[in-house]
Amino acid sequence: MIEITPRFDQPLDLPRGKGDQGASEFNLALEESDSGTSGTSGTTGTLAQGQVTAPKSEKRPDLEKIANDPVVSAEIDKAWTASNPNGPGAKKEKGFWVSKDDKTGALSVTPFPDNGTNDSLTPGSPPSEPGKKVVGFFHTHPNTTGEGYKQEPSSADEAFAKSVGVPGLIRSHDGMYYYGPK
Amino acid sequence: MITQVDYAITMERSMDTTEQSLISEAEQAVISRFPDFKAEGKKPILKDMGDHWEFTYELPATMLGGAPVVIIDKKTKSISQIYRTQ
Numbered sequence: 218m219i220e221i222t223p224r225f226d227q228p229l230d231l232p233r234g235k236g237d238q239g240a241s242e243f244n245l246a247l248e249e250s251d252s253g254t255s256g257t258s259g260t261t262g263t264l265a266q267g268q269v270t271a272p273k274s275e276k277r278p279d280l281e282k283i284a285n286d287p288v289v290s291a292e293i294d295k296a297w298t299a300s301n302p303n304g305p306g307a308k309k310e311k312g313f314w315v316s317k318d319d320k321t322g323a324l325s326v327t328p329f330p331d332n333g334t335n336d337s338l339t340p341g342s343p344p345s346e347p348g349k350k351v352v353g354f355f356h357t358h359p360n361t362t363g364e365g366y367k368q369e370p371s372s373a374d375e376a377f378a379k380s381v382g383v384p385g386l387i388r389s390h391d392g393m394y395y396y397g398p399k
Numbered sequence: 400m401i402t403q404v405d406y407a408i409t410m411e412r413s414m415d416t417t418e419q420s421l422i423s424e425a426e427q428a429v430i431s432r433f434p435d436f437k438a439e440g441k442k443p444i445l446k447d448m449g450d451h452w453e454f455t456y457e458l459p460a461t462m463l464g465g466a467p468v469v470i471i472d473k474k475t476k477s478i479s480q481i482y483r484t485q
Contacts, residue, residue, distance in 0.1 A: 337464025
């Protein structure tokens with residue numbers, strides 16, 4: 218058993234305000250997102266006019282195009298709802314690979330294994346299907362700033378995108394984040 | 400767990416007693432603030448970010464996801480921020 222002893226006269230449980238110093242900027246991001254005309258409804262998971270880019274996301278028109286493809290957008294909405302972003306109950310990260318047909322250019326998705334926790338996921342290897350090329354992968358960030366979570370890609374998210382050589386898309390409570398190889 | 404942190408740090412240079420104490424405090428803050436966090440299989444690491452240290456846990460390369468992050472101010476030698484990534 219490990220005995221925990223406070224040091225430097227600091228409380229173990231930091232004051233909420235101090236621990237959540239980043240909260241104001243994310244709340245601001247939410248407000249900015251909500252004030253836009255592109256249809257986000259903040260944390261409700263309903264996007265009336267396609268996927269909205271989070272204010273703090275990297276600007277990636279190529280990935281925005283993928284996210285707003287009708288097939289992909291519908292799957293994003295489905296994965297977002299399935300990850301239970303607004304509770305009650307357990308949240309669970311969901312995701313999928315996005316592939317492009319060599320001939321038609323049509324996009325399709327291959328779901329990740331259903332092994333997510335509330336803040337992690339193991340996608341496995343990218344699918345290898347003749348006539349199709351993997352052009353990206355998507356996953357959800359269902360936890361809120363109020364729960365102490367940042368919304369943007371984690372360092373592990375960035376490292377994974379680099380290792381598989383395709384860019385990533387994330388649906389979060391403040392919109393879509395885009396990152397990874399170009 | 401503390402031994403693992405010490406190992407990660409000594410990859411770059413030795414830490415003094417104060418820094419080791421701060422690492423221990425960061426771990427304790429994680430336990431206190433995020434009691435549901437499970438460190439098993441995740442490697443604790445400390446990054447020198449110039450004016451502050453960043454303590455977090457590294458996930459396996461096959462995983463997407465996050466971990467608690469503790470920012471330790473070098474001047475005040477205290478925790479200035481704690482949050483999670485996902």
